[in-house]
Amino acid sequence: MNNKSSDFERHLSRLSRNALALVLAGGQGSRLHELTDWRAKPAVYFGGKFRIIDFALSNCINSGIRRIGVLTQYKAHSLIRHLVHGWSFMQSGRREFVEILPASQRVGGEWYRGTADAVYQNLDIIRTHAPAHVLVLGGDHIYKMDYGKFLAAHEENNADMSVSCVEVPVAEAAGQLGVMTVDKTGRVIAFDEKPEEPNAIPGKPGYCLASMGNYVFNTEFLYEQLIRDADTPGTQYDFGRNIIPRIIRDYRVFAYPFRDEQTSEQAYWRDVGTIDAYWEANMELVSISPQLNLYDEVWPIHTFQWLSPPAKFIFDDADRRGIATNSMVSGGCVLSGGSIHGSLMFSRSRIDARSKVSESVILPDVRIQEDCRIHRAVIDRGAVIAAGTEIGVDPEADRLRGFRVTEGGVTLVTPDMLGQHLHFTR
Numbered sequence: 001m002n003n004k005s006s007d008f009e010r011h012l013s014r015l016s017r018n019a020l021a022l023v024l025a026g027g028q029g030s031r032l033h034e035l036t037d038w039r040a041k042p043a044v045y046f047g048g049k050f051r052i053i054d055f056a057l058s059n060c061i062n063s064g065i066r067r068i069g070v071l072t073q074y075k076a077h078s079l080i081r082h083l084v085h086g087w088s089f090m091q092s093g094r095r096e097f098v099e100i101l102p103a104s105q106r107v108g109g110e111w112y113r114g115t116a117d118a119v120y121q122n123l124d125i126i127r128t129h130a131p132a133h134v135l136v137l138g139g140d141h142i143y144k145m146d147y148g149k150f151l152a153a154h155e156e157n158n159a160d161m162s163v164s165c166v167e168v169p170v171a172e173a174a175g176q177l178g179v180m181t182v183d184k185t186g187r188v189i190a191f192d193e194k195p196e197e198p199n200a201i202p203g204k205p206g207y208c209l210a211s212m213g214n215y216v217f218n219t220e221f222l223y224e225q226l227i228r229d230a231d232t233p234g235t236q237y238d239f240g241r242n243i244i245p246r247i248i249r250d251y252r253v254f255a256y257p258f259r260d261e262q263t264s265e266q267a268y269w270r271d272v273g274t275i276d277a278y279w280e281a282n283m284e285l286v287s288i289s290p291q292l293n294l295y296d297e298v299w300p301i302h303t304f305q306w307l308s309p310p311a312k313f314i315f316d317d318a319d320r321r322g323i324a325t326n327s328m329v330s331g332g333c334v335l336s337g338g339s340i341h342g343s344l345m346f347s348r349s350r351i352d353a354r355s356k357v358s359e360s361v362i363l364p365d366v367r368i369q370e371d372c373r374i375h376r377a378v379i380d381r382g383a384v385i386a387a388g389t390e391i392g393v394d395p396e397a398d399r400l401r402g403f404r405v406t407e408g409g410v411t412l413v414t415p416d417m418l419g420q421h422l423h424f425t426r
Helices: 003-017 030-036 053-062 077-086 115-120 123-129 147-156 219-230 239-247 275-284 395-400
Strands: 019-024 067-072 097-102 133-138 161-169 179-182 188-192 207-218 253-257 312-314 323-325 334-336 339-341 356-358 373-375 377-379 411-413
Touching (some): 003 019, 003 147, 019 115, 019 123, 019 147, 030 275, 030 411, 053 067, 053 077, 067 077, 067 123, 077 097, 115 123, 115 133, 115 239, 123 219, 133 147, 147 161, 147 207, 147 253, 161 239, 179 253, 188 253, 207 239, 219 239, 373 377
Parallel strands (some): 019 067, 019 133, 067 097, 161 253, 312 334, 323 339, 356 373, 377 411
Antiparallel strands (some): 133 207, 179 188, 179 207
């Protein structure tokens, strides 16, 4: 490695070491409907063995950022349990930690009232760590990103705040994502939070520049703006709605395009905020060469793992064969004479004799009894599917049974829909 590269790596290391990351993980994720009835969106399972929040946390660890706070609020038990079990390996004596920062009415008598207020109510904790920069990160998206280079671009631009962004279709961003306009230097000159008619990128009709919900702040500047926002009558206490639009005229706010380091093309990023988007992102993983590589040893995704035996495939009769094709099957699963194709099977689930599952997401601890047919479905954790049940075959029949069928034709089934009330620990 030449001296220039060594100097840059040391620069990234210094920036990461002196930064504090705050992961916003209190969101309800209402567009996921019953999938988030009893868990926050960042706690939703993804990719065969992970939770959504594991991606933001792993990005921090892999980027050298080892001081992390996770801000929780909505139905956080499942999320907190996951963090305690899977993210307690940090060494506090070396200034490493993943701290859970629940809404606790630290300032006044309110719970977290918005993204900005969630950070504002923890200013005293942030001050104890004395970071040079604060990263505010969403905990509910799927992507792999080097936050060290995000910090380096922020410093190179002499910015007060930086916003990571992706190019997305206008129709996808409308009413869902914050959209920005930048000048030729990358400085943000306009920001609209979830506009119904987003401004297209000049010269690229049909696409707009959308915020990923990830920000870098100079720490003192963050303090000033949060206190100012808290003192402003009528504020919604939100970074996208209030703080960013207020500061772009008088301060240096820059966009950071999230691109693949090898190709310079748009990097992988998924907002799995709807059942259809969640299903599609999972289905992408069972393709031969998915864009999101979960087998990357250089950038591993950390998570809590149950102590489970290997997956087991049993019986080899003509009408009863345990088999999986084009699928991901996690530890502890048993295919007892059943088959799965083009699907994901999370830990400790089971498919019994002659049942066939295709293009589906089977979450942990699901039991699919004999002679079932399941197609284009998401089966929530702990559900027991009775023998002979068909799901995803007749959408109207699914609706009549109380299952949710999306516009894209995906059927969501939860234990509550089946009269199996397990939710209070899920």
